[in-house]
Amino acid sequence: RLRQSLLGRLPGLSNARRLLSAPPSGMPPDDEKPMFPGSRSSFTTQLDFIHPENFEGIPVYRLVNRRGDLVDGAPEPTLAGNKDLCLQVYETMLQLNIMDKILYDSQRQGRISFYMTSFGEEGIVANAAALNPNDLVFCQYRESGVLMQRGMELERFMDQCYSNDSDMNRGRQMPVHYGSKDHSFVTVSSPLATQMPQASGAAYAFKRMQNGLCVVCYFGDGSASEGDAHAALNFAATLDCPVMFVCRNNGYAISTPTSDQYRGDGIAIRGPAFGIPTVRVDGNDVFALYEVTQQARQLCLTEMRPTLIEMMTYRLGHHSTSDDSSAYRSVDELSFWDREDNPIIRMRKFLTKRGWWSDEQETATKQAIRKRVLQKFAQAEKRLKPNPMEMFSDVWARMPPRLRQQMEDTRRHLEAETSHYPELKNYKPIADVE
Amino acid sequence: YLIPLSSSHYPVNQTTMHRPSLSACQLILRSFGRSGGNIVASRRFASSMNVRDALNSAMREEIERDPNVFLMGEEVAQYEGAYKVSKGLWKLMGDKRVIDTPITEMGFAGLAVGAAMAGLRPICEFMTFNFSMQAIDHVINSAAKTYYMSAGDVKVPIVFRGPNGAAAGVAAQHSQDFASWYSHCPGLKVVSPWNSEDARGLLKAAIRDNDPVVCLENEMMYGVSFEVSPECESKDFLIPIGKAKIEIPGNHISLISYGKFVGLCVEAAAELAKEGIQCEVLNLRTLRPLDEEAIVKSVMKTHHVVTVESCWPQCGMGAEIAARIMESQAFDYLDAPLTRMTGADVPMPYAQALEAAALPQVADIVRVVRRTLNRAAK
Numbered sequence: 001r002l003r004q005s006l007l008g009r010l011p012g013l014s015n016a017r018r019l020l021s022a023p024p025s026g027m028p029p030d031d032e033k034p035m036f037p038g039s040r041s042s043f044t045t046q047l048d049f050i051h052p053e054n055f056e057g058i059p060v061y062r063l064v065n066r067r068g069d070l071v072d073g074a075p076e077p078t079l080a081g082n083k084d085l086c087l088q089v090y091e092t093m094l095q096l097n098i099m100d101k102i103l104y105d106s107q108r109q110g111r112i113s114f115y116m117t118s119f120g121e122e123g124i125v126a127n128a129a130a131l132n133p134n135d136l137v138f139c140q141y142r143e144s145g146v147l148m149q150r151g152m153e154l155e156r157f158m159d160q161c162y163s164n165d166s167d168m169n170r171g172r173q174m175p176v177h178y179g180s181k182d183h184s185f186v187t188v189s190s191p192l193a194t195q196m197p198q199a200s201g202a203a204y205a206f207k208r209m210q211n212g213l214c215v216v217c218y219f220g221d222g223s224a225s226e227g228d229a230h231a232a233l234n235f236a237a238t239l240d241c242p243v244m245f246v247c248r249n250n251g252y253a254i255s256t257p258t259s260d261q262y263r264g265d266g267i268a269i270r271g272p273a274f275g276i277p278t279v280r281v282d283g284n285d286v287f288a289l290y291e292v293t294q295q296a297r298q299l300c301l302t303e304m305r306p307t308l309i310e311m312m313t314y315r316l317g318h319h320s321t322s323d324d325s326s327a328y329r330s331v332d333e334l335s336f337w338d339r340e341d342n343p344i345i346r347m348r349k350f351l352t353k354r355g356w357w358s359d360e361q362e363t364a365t366k367q368a369i370r371k372r373v374l375q376k377f378a379q380a381e382k383r384l385k386p387n388p389m390e391m392f393s394d395v396w397a398r399m400p401p402r403l404r405q406q407m408e409d410t411r412r413h414l415e416a417e418t419s420h421y422p423e424l425k426n427y428k429p430i431a432d433v434e
Numbered sequence: 435y436l437i438p439l440s441s442s443h444y445p446v447n448q449t450t451m452h453r454p455s456l457s458a459c460q461l462i463l464r465s466f467g468r469s470g471g472n473i474v475a476s477r478r479f480a481s482s483m484n485v486r487d488a489l490n491s492a493m494r495e496e497i498e499r500d501p502n503v504f505l506m507g508e509e510v511a512q513y514e515g516a517y518k519v520s521k522g523l524w525k526l527m528g529d530k531r532v533i534d535t536p537i538t539e540m541g542f543a544g545l546a547v548g549a550a551m552a553g554l555r556p557i558c559e560f561m562t563f564n565f566s567m568q569a570i571d572h573v574i575n576s577a578a579k580t581y582y583m584s585a586g587d588v589k590v591p592i593v594f595r596g597p598n599g600a601a602a603g604v605a606a607q608h609s610q611d612f613a614s615w616y617s618h619c620p621g622l623k624v625v626s627p628w629n630s631e632d633a634r635g636l637l638k639a640a641i642r643d644n645d646p647v648v649c650l651e652n653e654m655m656y657g658v659s660f661e662v663s664p665e666c667e668s669k670d671f672l673i674p675i676g677k678a679k680i681e682i683p684g685n686h687i688s689l690i691s692y693g694k695f696v697g698l699c700v701e702a703a704a705e706l707a708k709e710g711i712q713c714e715v716l717n718l719r720t721l722r723p724l725d726e727e728a729i730v731k732s733v734m735k736t737h738h739v740v741t742v743e744s745c746w747p748q749c750g751m752g753a754e755i756a757a758r759i760m761e762s763q764a765f766d767y768l769d770a771p772l773t774r775m776t777g778a779d780v781p782m783p784y785a786q787a788l789e790a791a792a793l794p795q796v797a798d799i800v801r802v803v804r805r806t807l808n809r810a811a812k
Contacts, residue, residue, distance in 0.1 A: 136552060170585040179584050186551060187584040191575050197541045198576060201548025201556075208530065208554070215552075231541020238536065394586045395620045397644040400676065400723045403620075 057265040060312055061292060062282035066341050068349025077287035078294065079126065083356055089129055089149070089286060090351060091365060093122035093344050096145050098369050099154065100317070102377055103161055107175075107321040111381065112161045116176045118142050120316030121250060123343030124218075125149045126286035127311070130293035131216060135244075136202055137185045138195035139218040141176055142248065146218075150183040154373060158380030165386045165428050170394075193223040196232030196245070200306075203241035207304060214242040214300040222253025224267045236306035237275040244296050245276075245308045248283065250315035255328040271308035283311030284343045287350075316342060387428040388414065399434065407432060480663060486656040488630035489519050489595075492637040493557060495669050497523070497531050500555060503641060506533040506546060507559030507596075516561050517597065517656055543569035543594070547576040550592040550646075557641060560596035563612045563650060570615075577646040578621035591644045595637065598626070598650035599693065599744045600793060606781035609789075611744040613692065613751050616648045617721040623675055624722040626650040628696035630660040632719055635673030643675060650721075652694040678725035680732070684712035687738040687803055690729060690755055692718040695742045695794065702799035711803065721751065726758050733764040738806050739772045742794050747776040770806050775799060 034043060063074045070076070079086060100117040107115040118124070121142060128149035131137075137146055144157065156168060160178055163171040168180060169187065179187025186202075189195060199217035206213055223229060224247060236243050247267040251258055258266070271278030277299055281292045289311060296307040314337040318325045325334075339345070351357035392407040393399060399407070411430055418424060483491075497503045509516050511524040511534040524532040535542035539560060546558035560566040566573060577590045599611040617624045623645050627633040633651070640647035665671055681696060682703050689699040696717045703713035716732050718725065733739050739759065741752035752774025759765060759772060778792040 138548070168585060168587070169583065172583050172585060177583075179587055181587045187580070187588055189576065189580070189583075191571055194544055194571060194576055195548075197544025197572075198548030198551060201545035201550075202552035203548075204545065205549045205552035205554045227538070227540050228544055231536070231538040231544065234536060234538075235541055235545055239533075394582045396623070397581070397589070402723060402726065 052264055055265065058268045058278070058280045058310075060280050060282050061288050062285050063287045063291065064285050064346065064350050066346060068346055068351075068353050070350075077291055079129075079287050079290040080350075080354075085129065086347075086351060087356065089126050090344075090347050090357070091369070092125045092148055093145070093286075093347070094366060095154070095369050095373070096122050096125065096148050097344060098366065099157060099373050100144075102370075102373050103158070103175075104317070104321065106161075106377070112175055114175045114321055115161065116141055116320045117317035118145055120314045120337060120342045121145070121248060121283065123283050123286050123289050123311070123313065124248070126289045126343070127246065127293045127309075130290045131297065132213060134184050135213050135297075136199075136206070136215045137183075137218070138199040138202070138215065139185070139188060140192070140195065140220055140223060140248075141188050141190075142220070142250075143218045144176065144178065147178055147180065147183055147185055150185070152178075152180060152183055152185075154376040155380055156180075158377055159383065162380045162383065163385060164380060164383035166380075166383055167386070170390050171386050172394075193219055193226035193228040193232070195219070196223075196226075196228050197235060199243050199245075200232045200236040200239070200241050203236065203243035203306070204239050207240065207242055212301065214244055214297055216244045216246060218246050218248060220253060221247065221249040221251070221258050221261055221267060222256060224270070225261060233270065233274045233276060233306070233308070240304050241306055242300040242304055243306045244293075244300055245271075245306060246293075247308070247310045248313060249310055250283075250313045252315050252319070252325070252329070254319040254323060255325070257328075266310055266312075268308065268310040271310075276306050276308045278308040278310070280310045280312060283313030284341055284346055286343055286347050313343075314341070385427040387431055387433065388424070389430055389433050393433045480661045481667065482659045483630045483634075483662045483666075484657055484659040485627070485630050485633045485651070486517070486519055486521075488633035488662070489637055489651065489656075490521055490523070492634045492641075493520065494523055494526065496638055496641040497527055499669070500641075502553065502555045503557065504531045504533065504554065505557045505559065506535055506542060508535055508537060508542075508561050510534060510559055515559070517653055519656065520559070539565050539569035540572065543572035544576060546592055547572050547580075547590055550577075550590045551580070551588050555591050555593075555641065557593045557595060560594060562601075562608055562653070563596050563598040564608050564610050566594065566596070566612065573616070573622070573646070573648070574619055578619050580621075581645070582621055589644055590646050592646045593637070593640045593643075593649060594646070595640075595649035595651060597653035597656075599652050600777075600782060600789065601653040603784060603786060603789065604782075605784040609782035611650075611746075611777065612648075613650060613721050613743065614745045614749055614754075616650070617724070617751070617754070618749075619722075621646070622722060623647045623720070624650065625675060625720050626692040627719065628655070628693055628717050629658075630662050631666045632673065632679075632717070634662070634666055635671050636675070636719060638670075639672040639675050642672065647675070650693060655694050655697075658697075673719065676720050676723045676725060678719055678728040679717045680714060680728075681717045682713065682715040684714035684736065686712045686714075686736055687740065687807060688714045688716055688729075688732040688736045689740050689742060689799065689803070690716045690718065690732070691742040692721060692751065693744075695744065698794065698796050698799060699742055701796045702803065705796065705800055706803055709809075711807065711809070713803065718751075724754065724758065726762065729755060729758060730762045730764040733759055734767045737767050737769040739768070740775060740799070740802055740806060741772065742775045742799060744777045744793055746779050747774065748779070750774065750776050752776055770808075773802050773806055775802060 063077045065071050103115050104117050106112050124145040128146040159166040161175040177188040199215050203215040268278050268280040279292055281288050299307050510520045511532045514521040546556040549556050580588050580590050600609040625636040627636045640649050691699045699715045703715050706713055714732055714736055741755050743751045756772045775794040
């Protein structure tokens, strides 16, 4: 370093040095910038491995703390400037929570086959509130809050879980695998992370169409390990697709804690590696979440490129009704997040301190919601299942003759042997379909 | 590419006369795609086209016709395709219609499906279908099943295409025939062209079809030329998906095949014709939905059947055809059990002689036909 500084003060000498060490004719001197294709940085003689553990980690953006107070020095959140929207978001989170409780219990009672709750992650409602209702959503499976915020009626959730005749999926999907064209929400697909390259592709299509919309893709901390996730992020970046990737990092992938899922700084650190503008946010702070989503959407559309939001949160419930999380986590850990740090509790504290909410309103609202949910639930349970012959439609755009033959054979069989199929009384009448 | 080893004729359709055999020189000219004028005086207006050009022109015309159609895959743009099937397309149409992808079949198949879900009509090329295994979840779970699982809400009008089956000396991981795997699944349509007319008509139909379609081509056929009718050259030439074609009518035995092996059946038929055995060569063209009516009709006429494929024996296409015949009225018309000629039940060996021994050859077909008909070997 001393030699270099000396040379720096003696321009003549440093020039000479450059001339003496210049490579033969025409090629640039080799002590300037690296010329490798795709290279952006500079040369160094310092041999330093980048040790990931030496970095503190990308900070978590947060505006309102656990006690429901605006953090010192934080700017006034955009969401907090809209009382009606705040209350609507809060009530939607409550409704999601109560619907989850009732449907979870109904599975335990054998009334539906399967369910997944969003306990602890209801903040996703605030994220959805900042989107355009026509932004196309690809989700994983724990994003019912997005559908609820977009206005999907309670009964449609129940109808899907019951696979009855009003089910939008006509009885072809497991519970919680919602989909709704009206709400720009692509049907949930079980294999993990497959929705991610699809989202990149759809965003590519939107870019071609120049429709001013973006695609939003939700995925979990576990799904981020899939090969599809890597491909999706890389493609979105190289093809300049307006897709907002939102990772729900809730600490667990069924029983696998994040400490076993990755060694790096979560999912956020991967964004810049792919060339994607990235932010990490407190997923239990609805105000921060709303802010971040708005900004990300702007970035996607004005710069026509992807963004990555890692929302840090905690999965309060079991992975699904097929899981018992007490097998792998402590009651103390669970009870901390349940009591102190989840989107509903924190927003409630903020709203109460602002004078926009009270204990009486809390009780009354919860009662009203519960009554409404139970009512819709009872209705959904009573509805008949679809005409069994619908099983044969929508395999292809047009039913081929061979399948039609199978449908007719099945219909004849069921009609002849009705007494052997007592469950048929719970189904709509059998009739051939197109 | 490689010229065919035997100078047999290439029948155009069953109503024309068989043309005289072509000289090796003429064959070489045609294999390299030079459609230098008429070779046969009796077929006025007919021209010659190789399978590569057939696929190329089909894609070009469909991309020009519909702004939503585009091609994506590894090396399809500037490199013009690993097998040059997309030659000239990128130069003509640019980055928006012909897209090179990074090396992730899983990634670009998923991306193509997402684009289809959002309203585009992608043609997703797999360098070979062997690599489609890395993306098969997207072909089946994302493409094939989605229209059904979304109750008609989400359409996936996508075409997955690429070479299928054995090439020459590329060993096990590059030689598998996926006809069984894909035709197994409801929600998919599966086509497998043999000649240039098939290639043009089936690929165009596939691109215009609203269901996900898998188009299984064969690398060895890309350089092979066929005469095509004027109709075939029309921009709206479509072959209906689900309809087989009788390449050569016959009364004694049905040879049922798809893709490259139709050509071998045609050669075997020519050889057997010399001893008075009339083979009916049925080119399936579509594997899903299978043209059961054509199969049954043919077997009811000839009473004997041999299927030819390069899939492995267990659960291959021959197994399905055998079952369908048994389930139909054709069963009562059989004078002998069906024989299915398949690839040997081993991963494809590399050595040339072993590879030849692992696949049905013309001599094998001839031998099996004679055996089925209880004729002594010559």
